Amino acid sequence: MKPSKRLRTTEDEAGGREEEEERGAVDVSIIVPMxxxxxxxxxxxxAILHQDFTGTTELSVFDDASTDDSRRVVEGWRERLEARGISVVISGHNSAQxxxxxxxxxxxxxQSCGQYLCFQDADDVMLPQRVRLQYEASFLHPNSLIGxxxxxxxxxxxxxxxxWINTLTQDQLATQVYTSHGPTVVMPTWxxxxxxxxxxxxxxxxxxxxxxxxxFFYQSLRQGGGVARVDQCLLVYRYHEKATTHSVTEETIWKLRVDFLQERVLSQWxxxxxxxxxxxxRKLYRSLSPANREKVKAFCDVDENxxxxxFYTYEESEQRPKPKIPVLHYRDASSPFIVCVKLDMTEGxxxxxxxxxxxxxxxxFYHFN
Known part of the structure; x- marks a missing residue:
């Protein structure tokens, strides 16, 4: 059943005014930045049209100054989507950038009104059962990001x-949040x-x-949020060179990870x-706060050289004498460990x-790799 509607007047970002239908709350809004x-x-x-979810659904698209015909394509789907009971809300801006x-x-x-939010990238494809299964999982995992x-x-x-995305255990969804891969449930599946x-x-x-x-992921964890995953493939996740993730530098991610590791783990050790x-x-050691560098009792390795x-000498230190950190074989070292070796790269x-x-x-131990 379609949600109840009434007309409302809104102002778009260009300053124009337009009449728009105001909708009653729906179960799920599918959120598409474009x-x-x-x-x-x-x-x-x-794929959105063919979802098998039987609750009320809405598609909410915001066009971020596209220069192609993206908005026209979405408008072309409005009639078919609404015929299936899926409300459609489209807006955007036409700024230079x-x-x-x-x-x-x-x-x-x-601009959406769903009680639940299903994030969908415009270049990905959801499988027919995605909304239904994640909606059901949301009741088992309240206050969680579900992938x-x-x-x-x-x-x-x-x-x-x-x-890595597909084989993490439920426990690892919470423990491997410091790795370079990013959120343990990837954003296009949230x-x-x-x-x-x-x-x-x-x-x-x-x-x-x-x-x-x-x-957002780290802030959710700070607020006590959970992380969960439906253990079925529900999304075709497209890789291409124009993806926005390629614009984020490794150093930006590194600093965020180090800060979060220090806040959540090292402060307790x-x-x-x-x-x-x-x-x-060594890069991790140099990135730590002075207080946390003091906590490093050793490095460990398997490289005999x-x-x-x-030992490792911290040459950049202003201390005199400069800190020298022992280097041990891993069997001679003691826990807890921060593991800075890449996963799935050493043949087990x-x-x-x-x-x-x-x-x-x-x-x-925690992985930081």
Missing amino acids: YNASCWLDECLE PRGVGYAKNKAIT CKVQRVPEGSTERYTR FCSRSWYLKVGPFDEGGKGVPEDLL ESFTIWNAGKQG KIQKG VLEENLNSLLLKEGTD
Whole structure:
């Protein structure tokens, strides 16, 4: 059944006024920020049309100054979507430059009225059961960001990343939030209640180069939010060079991760070992606050050359004498550990070494890689 409607007058960003139907609350709003997505929209919108969810649904699209015919394509789907009971809300702006994904998401949410929000990128495709299964999961996991497994296209692109998305355990959704992969449930799969978004958000509107998804994810965890995943593939997740994620620098992500690690983990530990005496381990050490550098009791490694050297000297330190941190074989080191070795890159050797010490992830070690 379509939600009740009445006319309202709104003002768009260009200063014009237009009449718009004001809608009663619906169960789920599908949130689509859009920028020059014309070539993908037909596939994206057809998939929304064929959702098997039986509750009330709304599509809310905000066009972030597209220069192609994206908005015309969406308008072309309005009649078919509304015939299926899916309300359609479309707006946007025509500024010279786009204002960024965070801005577009916030605008799409503000103009929507769903009790739950299903985030959908315009270049991805949801499977028919996505809204239904994530809506059901939201009742089991209130105040949570709910994701799902994905199919990556083109096949074989970002193979390690895709495997990581799909194989994390429920516990690892909470423990591996410090890795370079970003949120443990990827943004294009997010589903949450409107009330939780309002408590955590809005998204950062800094624009290009700002990881608005990671900032929101960390803030959700700070607010005590949960992380959950429907263990079925519910989204075709497209990889292409124009994706906005490519505009975010590694250094930006690194700093956010270090700060969050210090806030959530290292502040609770009296001392710890950095697992990796190489480049990444040393970079982490140098990135720590002076107080947390004092807590590093050792580096550990499997490289005999590093171990035989015996220590790492922090040359940039203003202390005299300069700090010298012991370098040990991992079997001679003591927990807790911050592991700075890339996952899924050692043919299982890292994981075997960790398992041999009978360590518990989230208590005895965290991955930061």
